[in-house]
Amino acid sequence: MSIQSELQSTIADLVVKGKGILAADESHPTIAKRFKEINVESTEQNRLDYRELMLTTPGLGEFISGVILFEETLGQTTAEGKSMLQIATEQGVVPGIKVDKGTVPLLNASGDMITEGLDGLADRLANYKEKGARFAKWREVYTISAHNPTQLGMDTNAEVLARYAAVCQSLGMVPIVEPEVLLDGDHTIARCFEVTEAVQHTVFHALHKHRVQLEYMVLKPSMVVPGKDFPSAAGAEEIAEKTLTQLYRSVPGAVPGINFLSGGQTPEEATQNLNFINAMADNAPWLLSFSFARALQEPVLQAWQGRPENIAVAQKALYKRAKLNSAACLGSYTVEMEKE
Ligand code: 13P
Numbered sequence: 001m002s003i004q005s006e007l008q009s010t011i012a013d014l015v016v017k018g019k020g021i022l023a024a025d026e027s028h029p030t031i032a033k034r035f036k037e038i039n040v041e042s043t044e045q046n047r048l049d050y051r052e053l054m055l056t057t058p059g060l061g062e063f064i065s066g067v068i069l070f071e072e073t074l075g076q077t078t079a080e081g082k083s084m085l086q087i088a089t090e091q092g093v094v095p096g097i098k099v100d101k102g103t104v105p106l107l108n109a110s111g112d113m114i115t116e117g118l119d120g121l122a123d124r125l126a127n128y129k130e131k132g133a134r135f136a137k138w139r140e141v142y143t144i145s146a147h148n149p150t151q152l153g154m155d156t157n158a159e160v161l162a163r164y165a166a167v168c169q170s171l172g173m174v175p176i177v178e179p180e181v182l183l184d185g186d187h188t189i190a191r192c193f194e195v196t197e198a199v200q201h202t203v204f205h206a207l208h209k210h211r212v213q214l215e216y217m218v219l220k221p222s223m224v225v226p227g228k229d230f231p232s233a234a235g236a237e238e239i240a241e242k243t244l245t246q247l248y249r250s251v252p253g254a255v256p257g258i259n260f261l262s263g264g265q266t267p268e269e270a271t272q273n274l275n276f277i278n279a280m281a282d283n284a285p286w287l288l289s290f291s292f293a294r295a296l297q298e299p300v301l302q303a304w305q306g307r308p309e310n311i312a313v314a315q316k317a318l319y320k321r322a323k324l325n326s327a328a329c330l331g332s333y334t335v336e337m338e339k340e
Pocket of ligand 1: 023068178261262292294
């Protein structure tokens with residue numbers, strides 16, 4: 001298959017109306033933090049058991065088109081001798097891989113961060129592809145303060161995202177481009193709007209400069225919301241309206257899919273916000289979906305508690321969250337559905 005048709009067929013399998021992406025790509029420190037909340041030790045076996053539980057959820061493929069895995073998971077096999085990639089593929093779920101190596105402070109741009117991992121990326125990607133991964137994910141983060149993100153921070157982060165995306169496409173792997181504007185802070189929703197618009201503008205400018213084909217990428221943005229320490233919360237309608245306005249201003253119609261991250265919203269908030277976004281987005285050129293980690297996994301972790309006897313209930317919890325988010329992709333979610 002040519003590179004072009006590989007990209008095309010991955011987009012066709014990944015960007016599907018009513019389906020979203022399960023992010024299960026927590027780095028070792030992050031998964032340890034999530035496990036600690038349920039008093040489970042982060043051992044290699046526990047990480048495998050937990051991710052196997054999620055991927056073997058009966059019917060997962062009805063609502064989930066893709067899964068983002070962490071590097072360790074690619075090399076793991078279950079007790080039955082199956083690789084996690086095989087399991088995903090059997091479920092009709094496209095396997096992908098997080099390829100960034102996390103963030104460090106960006107020098108001379110106080111308060112801004114930059115993501116590492118470009119060196120040797122092509123070799124790593126070729127190796128992941130050989131194992132069966134068909135898309136990749138890379139996350140840049142932006143903190144909001146009175147002075148952040150700086151112009152240097154936005155330009156440098158955008159440049160890195162574009163270079164990553166270009167390498168992915170050159171190897172026939174679809175890049176998920178994730179510029180995450182963080183929820184931390186006491187800023188207003190208007191400030192989040194302003195920052196998110198500026199961030200995405202620089203990202204698409206860099207993607208254009210690096211000749212990234214927008215038709216073969218997925219954008220994974222944060223929603224436009226007030227800071228988590230801002231005194232009053234915003235309603236789903238306002239979040240949806242501001243998020244859509246910002247996206248219309250910044251994201252070219254050639255991009256096939258926009259899959260939001262949940263960023264610390266509760267599962268119910270994230271679903272409700274996604275639902276309002278879709279209900280208002282009548283003629284949007286892109287599919288608007290989810291690529292949640294926490295908002296899909298929180299109820300799963302709570303149900304599992306690290307105990308094998310809880311696997312079936314934990315899988316039901318994942319199935320339910322995926323189903324509700326699928327409804328939100330169609331704008332047909334209602335709060336009453338939470339009780340079903
Ligand atoms: P959250 O949905 O928890 O913000 O995670 C998204 C993410 O970037 C993981 O790929």
